[in-house]
Amino acid sequence: xxxxxxRAIAIGGSAGSIEALNHLLPALHPGLxxxxxxxxxxxxxxxxxxxxxxxxxxxxxxxxxxxxEPLRAGAIYFAPPDYHLLVDAGPVLxxxxxxxxxxxxxAIDVLFESAADAYGAQLTAVLLSGANSDGARGLLAVQxxxxxxxxxxxxxxxxxxxxxxxxxxxxxxxxxxxxxxAPVLNQLHSRRSL
Amino acid sequence: xxxxxxxFEIEQQLLVEAIYRRYHYDFRGYAQASLRRRxxxxxxxxxxxxxxxxxxxxxxxxAVFPALLQYLTVQVSDMFRDPEYFLxxxxxxxxxxxxxxxxxxxxxxxSGGEEVWSMAILLREEGLLERSLIYATDINASALQKAxxxxxxxxxxxxFTDNYTRAGGAGSLSEHYSAAxxxxxxxxxxxxxxxxxxxxxxTDSVFAEMQLISCRNVLxxxxxxxxxxxxxxxxxxxxxxxxxxLGSKExxxxxxxxxxxDEFLPGERIYQKKAQA
Numbered sequence: 258x259x260x261x262x263x264r265a266i267a268i269g270g271s272a273g274s275i276e277a278l279n280h281l282l283p284a285l286h287p288g289l290x291x292x293x294x295x296x297x298x299x300x301x302x303x304x305x306x307x308x309x310x311x312x313x314x315x316x317x318x319x320x321x322x323x324x325x326e327p328l329r330a331g332a333i334y335f336a337p338p339d340y341h342l343l344v345d346a347g348p349v350l351x352x353x354x355x356x357x358x359x360x361x362x363x364a365i366d367v368l369f370e371s372a373a374d375a376y377g378a379q380l381t382a383v384l385l386s387g388a389n390s391d392g393a394r395g396l397l398a399v400q401x402x403x404x405x406x407x408x409x410x411x412x413x414x415x416x417x418x419x420x421x422x423x424x425x426x427x428x429x430x431x432x433x434x435x436x437x438x439a440p441v442l443n444q445l446h447s448r449r450s451l
Numbered sequence: 452x453x454x455x456x457x458x459f460e461i462e463q464q465l466l467v468e469a470i471y472r473r474y475h476y477d478f479r480g481y482a483q484a485s486l487r488r489r490x491x492x493x494x495x496x497x498x499x500x501x502x503x504x505x506x507x508x509x510x511x512x513x514a515v516f517p518a519l520l521q522y523l524t525v526q527v528s529d530m531f532r533d534p535e536y537f538l539x540x541x542x543x544x545x546x547x548x549x550x551x552x553x554x555x556x557x558x559x560x561x562s563g564g565e566e567v568w569s570m571a572i573l574l575r576e577e578g579l580l581e582r583s584l585i586y587a588t589d590i591n592a593s594a595l596q597k598a599x600x601x602x603x604x605x606x607x608x609x610x611f612t613d614n615y616t617r618a619g620g621a622g623s624l625s626e627h628y629s630a631a632x633x634x635x636x637x638x639x640x641x642x643x644x645x646x647x648x649x650x651x652x653x654t655d656s657v658f659a660e661m662q663l664i665s666c667r668n669v670l671x672x673x674x675x676x677x678x679x680x681x682x683x684x685x686x687x688x689x690x691x692x693x694x695x696x697l698g699s700k701e702x703x704x705x706x707x708x709x710x711x712x713d714e715f716l717p718g719e720r721i722y723q724k725k726a727q728a
Binding site: 323324325337340341343344345346351352353354355356367370371374375377402 | 456482483484485487488489526527528668670671672675678698699700701702704705
């Protein structure tokens with residue numbers, strides 16, 4: 258059997274994105290042939306509740322990202338509050354406390370750009386609802402590396418600034434409502450497509 | 452554009468090697484992704500198109516390297532960052548530290564010094580500062596100078612104070628600094644118990660026996676072999692049953708030295724060296 262390149266789905270969001278994730282993550286197939294890495298803007302002071310919110314609803318295993326953790330296919334990893342989350346060679350997860358980007362740590366650009374370097378064309382990046390411009394440059398990096406880009410349809414977003422900033426910078430492969438995202442991701446990253 | 456990416460990777464390795472050979476700063480074992488990000492930021496600052504151009508500057512213009520070093524090492528920190536960690540030190544570790552006649556404490560990778568002053572204040576409030584010596588080390592000389600000066604913008608004080616309170620601060624943070632001209636400066640009486648020193652976890656060795664080592668959010672910047680080297684130094688440096696505190700998202704789980712430590716307070720990432728280790 259030939260070695261299959263690791264694949265990943267990187268997801269970024271801010272205000273209003275948890276609702277979008279509620280449509281997206283529980284609808285991902287248990288046999289998904291990609292790691293799912295999620296960076297959301299969160300309050301810095303509190304522990305994240307994302308793992309406990311999503312674990313009971315998802316077919317995939319849900320984790321808070323740990324530094325140097327090897328990425329597994331069919332698992333969801335959330336960035337911890339107040340740390341940037343990056344993908345390093347391996348591929349493994351890597352944390353950093355470098356200064357905030359777009360006033361945010363974790364920042365979506367940081368995740369997307371590092372994931373684009375690590376996965377190249379094997380990456381799909383999804384940018385959700387949010388009120389600033391984080392993620393747009395990262396999405397462009399994903400596109401330049403040959404990856405697939407998906408932006409939440411602004412009309413379906415609680416906060417439109419983030420999707421619109423991305424649409425102003427690049428023409429993504431898909432502009433979708435949250436309900437339509439999981440089928441596309443399941444299709445792109447099914448076992449068969451390897 | 453995988454071709455460009457691969458080229459950047461090659462140039463990054465060459466630059467890091469050049470820095471090591473020319474200036475003996477060793478970034479060869481640093482985690483690649485965050486280093487790449489910092490170097491990308493540095494390119495703009497030095498008006499370079501490529502890392503090869505930056506390498507040329509670094510090798511031929513002695514003024515460039517100290518400036519580049521700020522991009523490679525400066526991290527942001529806070530006083531009493533992760534207040535639960537300092538609260539745990541105060542409530543669970545200090546009672547044991549109290550049993551030692553004298554204390555040596557190492558803040559490894561102290562950057563701008565916020566953690567050093569936090570530790571000194573905690574020790575003072577617990578009545579331990581008089582018998583304590585804090586070693587604050589970093590590889591970045593200008594960060595060390597900043598740490599030693601103990602001067603911070605007054606805009607940061609509300610955040611410091613909030614953390615201080617949540618960390619179980621016994622009095623008022625303002626008892627430990629004076630304010631003037633939009634800045635605060637931490638007390639000279641704290642400073643008498645701190646030694647600031649240049650030390651690299653990548654190339655230097657152990658210099659004293661410690662009861663407590665705090666090294667937070669430093670190991671995340673290292674790849675596994677360099678992490679192992681650093682934790683090995685800590686293990687060597689700690690006294691029997693000495694304490695090691697890590698950042699809130701760090702763990703010894705993947706470390707080659709994990710078996711030589713007990714999880715003293717797993718939630719707060721405080722480890723204790725085993726008696727026989």
